[in-house]
Amino acid sequence: xxxxxxxxxxxxxxxxxxxxxxxxxxxxxxxxxxxxxxxxxxxxxxxxxxxxxxxxxxxxxxxxxxxxxxxxxxxxxxxxxxxxxxxxxxxxxxxxxxxxxxxxxxxxxxxxxxxxxxxxxxxxxxxxxxxxxxxxxxxxxxxxxxxxxxxxxxxxxxxxxxxxxxxxxxxxxxxxxxxxxxxxxxxxxxxxxx
Numbered sequence: 001x002x003x004x005x006x007x008x009x010x011x012x013x014x015x016x017x018x019x020x021x022x023x024x025x026x027x028x029x030x031x032x033x034x035x036x037x038x039x040x041x042x043x044x045x046x047x048x049x050x051x052x053x054x055x056x057x058x059x060x061x062x063x064x065x066x067x068x069x070x071x072x073x074x075x076x077x078x079x080x081x082x083x084x085x086x087x088x089x090x091x092x093x094x095x096x097x098x099x100x101x102x103x104x105x106x107x108x109x110x111x112x113x114x115x116x117x118x119x120x121x122x123x124x125x126x127x128x129x130x131x132x133x134x135x136x137x138x139x140x141x142x143x144x145x146x147x148x149x150x151x152x153x154x155x156x157x158x159x160x161x162x163x164x165x166x167x168x169x170x171x172x173x174x175x176x177x178x179x180x181x182x183x184x185x186x187x188x189x190x191x192x193x194x
Contacts, residue, residue, distance in 0.1 A: 012194035013093055016107070019190040020090030027183035028083035034176040035076045041169035042069055048162065062135045062163075068128030069170045075121025076173055079180040082114045086187065104191065111188045118181035125174045132167050139163070 009017070046066055089110060095101045139159045 009094065013101075016191055016194050017090045017093035019187060020086050020093065020107075022090075023183045023187055024083050024086030024090060027179055028080060028087065030179045031076055031080045031083060031176045034172045034179070035073060035080060038069075038073055038076070038169040038172045038176070041165055041172075042066065042073060045162070045166045045169070046070075062132065062166075065128050065131030065135055065170070066166070068124055068131055069166070069173060070128075072121050072125030072128055072170070072173045072177070075117060075124060076176045076180075078117050079114070079121060079177065082110075082117060083180065083183065085110065086114070086183075107191055108188075111184055111191065114184040115181065115188070118177050118184060122174065122177040122181065125170060125177060129167070129170050129174065132163075132170055136163055136167065 089102060089107060092100060092102055093107075136159055143159070
C-alpha cells in the first residue's frame with residue numbers, strides 16, 4: 001500500500017513536467033499580450049482601410065498585407081492554444097496514475113506540431129510584412145521630393161504614422177510566433193536531454 005508520501009516521480013519526469021508548465025505559461029501570456037495588441041491595431045487598420053477604399057484612395061499592397069497579417073494573427077491564436085496545451089501536458093505528466101501520463105512519443109508529437117504551427121504562422125506573417133513594407137515603399141517613392149506638395153483629396157499618397165503602426169502590429173505578431181517557436185524548441189531540448 002502506497003501513501004502520498006511514498007509517491008515520487010522520477011527526476012526526469014519531474015524536470016520535464018516543470019519545464020512544460022513553466023515554459024507553457026510564459027509562452028501563453030507573452031503571446032496573449034502580443035496578440036491582443038496586434039488584434040486591436042489590425043482591426044482598426046481594416047476599418048480604416050475600408051473607409052479609405054470607399055473614398056477612392058488606398059493601396060492594393062496594403063490590403064494584401066493586412067490579409068496576410070490577419071492570417072498570421074489567426075496562427076498566433078492557434079499557438080496560444082498550443083502553449084496552454086503544453087501546460088496541461090505538464091500537469092498530466094505529474095499524474096499519479098501512470099496510465100494517464102502521456103508517453104514520450106505523445107509529448108514529442110505535440111512539440112513537433114507546435115513547431116509546425118509556429119513555422120507556418122511565421123511564414124505567413126513574413127509575407128504580410130513584405131506586402132506592407134512594399135506598400136510603404138511605393139507610397140514613399142510616390143511622394144514629391146524636396147518640397148511638400150499637397151493635393152486635396154489625395155491624402156492617401158503620403159506615408160502616415162498609422163501605416164507604421166500597422167507594420168509594428170505585424171512585427172508584434174512575428175515576435176509572438178518567435179516566442180512560440182523558441183518555447184517549443186526549448187521544450188524539445190528538455191525532453192531530448194531527459
